[in-house]
Amino acid sequence: MKVSLIGASGFVGAHLLTELLNRGHQVTGIVRNAAHVKEKNVQLTVKAVDVLNTVELAEAIKGSDAVISAFNAGWTNPNLYDDFLAGSEAIQKAVKDAGVPRLIVIGGAGSLFINDAQLVDGPDFPADYKAGATAARDYLTILKNEEAIDWTFFSPAIEMHPGITTGRTGQYRVGTExxxxxxxxxxxxxxxxxxxxxxxxxxxxxxxxxxFTAGY
Known part of the structure; x- marks a missing residue:
């Protein structure tokens, strides 16, 4: 499959890139800085693109069977909320403009529900992650109105960080809300x-x- 991966050099994106290449997919890695992608593979093409430039992004992903977005506006970015929404909506527009039929978005766990309340609205939700989690939650609301493309939004498990050292087991269970x-x-x-x-x-x-979401 021809897959465009946005954010291919990030924490999540770099592992997605490895998994895609190991399964034989042809990948176009979309990043801010091409030098940050260390993977070398004949099945990989790296392109430096500003996701806010929807014309350039649409051209870069044209011909793909799917786009996977691991876009991150930067956890320490003081304008994280607005920048995440702007980038996510620009990616969505570029996917449609390029005629790519499928978009998979890596979002956050904050929009998941426990006892009819979303995690991000809870009193114990970490303040450092609230802006990004709220942006991801609000983008999911926007994405739910998208009818022109086959989208999927993935919410990670509550604990999904470098400290989880399980590695690749290939085993997980899925949920939805x-x-x-x-x-x-x-x-x-x-x-x-x-x-x-x-x-x-x-x-x-x-x-x-x-x-959907997943966990052990």
């Missing part, structure tokens, strides 16, 4: 198994025009 908890009451997933879940959804779609 609420976190997936294990027997110990933890919602966790390694970034490698997040990548497995995303590429599985790419290859065998189960959640068209839906959100």
């Amino acid at each position: 609420s976190p997936v908890f294990d027997e110990a009451g933890r919602s966790s997933l390694s970034v490698q198994d997040l990548s497995v879940a995303i590429v599985d959804e790419l290859e065998k779609p189960q959640y068209i025009k839906q959100r």
Whole structure:
């Protein structure tokens, strides 16, 4: 499959890139700075594109079977909320303008529900992540009105960070609107198994025009 991966040099994007290439997909890596992509593979083309330039982005992704967006406006960005929404909406427009039929968005866990309340609205939600999580939640609301493309929004497990050292097990369980908890009451997933879940959804779609999540 021909896949354009936005944010291919980031924490999530770099692992997604490895998973896609290991499964034999032809990947166009879309990044701010091409030098940040260390992977070398004959199946990989790297392009430096500003996602806000929808004309340039549409040209870069044209001919793809799908776009996977691991776009991140930067956790320390003081304008994170607005920049995340602007970038996400620009990507969505470029996908439509390029005629790409499929968009998979890596969002946040904050929009997941426990007891009818979204995590991001809870009193214990970490303040450092609130702007980004709120932006991802609000973008999901926007995406739900998209009818022209087959979109999927993925919410990671509550614990999905470099400290999860499980690696790639290839094992995970899925959910839709609420976190997936294990027997110990933890919602966790390694970034490698997040990548497995995303590429599985790419290859065998189960959640068209839906959100899903995954955990152990």
